[in-house]
Amino acid sequence: MTRTKQDTIQILKKYSALVMLLVFIVLNSLFTPNFFQLGNLNNVITQICPTILCGMGMTLVISTGGIDISVGSVMALAGVMTAKYMSQIGIFPAIVLGVLASVALGCVVGFFVGVLRLQAMVITLGMMLGVRGIAQVLCNGRDIYFNTLGDAGAKLAAFGIYKIGGVIPVQIIPIVVAVAAVWILAEKMVLGRQIQAVGDNIRSSMLSGIHTAGVMMFVYGFSAFCAAFAGIFQSARVCVAAGSSLGQLAELDAIAAVVIGGTPMSGGKARVLGTVIGALIMQMITLTCVMNNIPDPYAQVFKALIIVFAVYIQREQAK
Amino acid sequence: MAEVLLEIKGLEKTFPGVRALKGVQLTVNKGEVHALMGENGAGKSTLIKVLTGIYQKNGGTIRFDGKEIDCKTPIEANEVGISTIYQELNLVLFQTVYENLFLGREPRTGFGAVDRKAMIEQTDKILKDFGIHIDVTKPLKAYSTAIQQMVAIARAVSINAKLVIMDEPTSSLDKKEVQVLFGIIRKLKSRGIAVIFISHKLDEIYEICDRMTVFKDGEYVGEYDIKDIDQFRLISLMVGKDTVALERKKTGYDFADASPLVEVKNIKQGMRLHGINAVIKQGEVVGLAGLLGSGRTELAQVLFGVNMPDEGEVFWMGSSAGIHSPSDAIKKGMGFCTEDRKVEGIVPNLSVKENMTIALLPKLQKFGFVKKKEQDEIVDKYIERLKIKTPSPEQAIRNLSGGNQQKVLLARWMCMNPKLMILDEPTRGIDVGAKAEIEVLIQELSKSGISVLMISSEIAELERNCDRIIVMRDGKVIGEVIDQDIHQDKIMELIAQGSESEGMV
Structure with missing residues (x-):
């Protein structure tokens, strides 16, 4: 079979994010000194963790044609709840509490959207807005510093600063687990097919016997689940749970990663690995600017251009 | 001889791959109510859209009020004096009645501000002329659909419309409101304004219209005075005689003693279904005949749990079905191929494989994982059995032709081993070859003991395939024909008689 021009465009579209990432890596390896140092790569892993975790939930949400801009606030809620209650009820019950509360709120969103x-x-x-408010009320408007929490605080801090074998940051574990789980869900499982079918044509899906409301509840609940863990890991990394600032603008990073990764905003297709690449590209831009002493505002402008470019290149070709 | 207002000749409109209007003509006189008749796909809407500048014509001439026109936009059409009252009203519901009437052409005071006082006074006067007495300073949404429609008409007339087009204006009105609307149409007539009236309710056509033009499959069939044509003749013009002469092959009715699979009793729903009783027996192919708007699709939707009936009950194999959603219906063993493939059938970006197995997936899993091997086997089997033409099972379904999409959707339900297949217009918009294949398939289903409920606007198609045909009109069952009695003329006669029997009840 000969390849038509359209096929070529399709392939380019499909791998555009990957190509962009490779270009960044090559450019950096040429022009940025010390780029491939271990510390640098470790930085990428620790900093990218919340974006990837939220991005995994967000990929599913966006593939149903929806959006979840509450993930940043949910991060704050989960982080603050865990920090606040762990000295009283122990660290793991506190984590479970924070995650459950978040998932419940996510399911409420799913109810409103789906039902x-x-x-x-x-x-x-x-x-x-609401969840951010609750998070701030829970911590009485004051940041909870882990070093004031004694033994429990030190344990939770390990979730952020421990290094496996003294080298690889602990954040690699939730990243790998989340990406693998969501990829399997989206590609191999019945629920994943149903999520994408709902995003593509909700009426046909309903008429094919899919419980569309149930799918929505799951997707938003899962998004909150991912955000909750992102919040806990993030607060552990900085050793402080701040109701006002934890996870701020995280939703935008997550959405940007999903969009750059090639999941269409109109739904119907979940590109899980694309989101990972999208998150890496965003991180790469920040890193490049920081290491070359380019002020952060420039990095933001550059990110904006990349997002627009990503949407442009992935748009449906004119008929 | 009445004065001609609108004269369309040899109008052509093609869409990619489809010739929607094949050189049609239409003549509307001043001060007459002219009906456009024809089933779905006849070209009525396309004609209206060309006339009002939504589509551009590919050929032919349109003369309006003595001048040749070629409107590029609806605004241009408005300016020459053609106004359309759409099914979905293009009014601003949150604004007041008077604001709506003057939308886009508000009178100004000397200071350039909007002159509300003048607007209110004039609106009051215009509406009173029509016999509508309402508070014009209230938001439009405070009033019923009927009143909103009146306001839309009043607005059209107040911008000096010479021709008002009403596309199914009565579809959401009750009987009393319809009479109010007709009163207004008569007032328009007396002012010399022409009305193009589109409705699927024949009784309304006969009550209000003077003349009609009939279309079929994008072609002009003829122009008639209402008093010269009876309902039977009209129906046969609209739906009669398939161009492909295929004879009814079936003989003998074997289902007299078969046990009923599904039974509906006194189903009522809104303004669409008014007490339907029907039975489908095991292995039987039952046709639902009737014009558009007769409630055929609505009945199918009630059976499949898409909509809940207001009254009445559905029985499945003798006991109450208790179906509240499509997934309940699917669990019972139903499949529903919907009329609108694009909106209610395919999941466009998913592959042929996934579209085919989407309903089956919950049964095709182990611990939530799709059983790939079995899925592939089923998909290959049906692609071969139904001769689905696709480069591969992984192809996105939107890239297939209409006929092949339809086959995938049929396979979606066949692979579920259903007991009842509901097929709503299964051959619409697909080529003759695929059509014949689908008809063969329907017979195969029936032979293997699956009941089929077939809805079609082509009576000839029902004649060829059905063991029994239920005839509907205006949300009621008005007759039933079995085996030997199944004949196009007989069915059209029943539909035509529907209105008289209604008068007797």
């Missing part, structure tokens, strides 16, 4: 058919953007905007 009542309300706009995901509006519902999660409400959640974003």
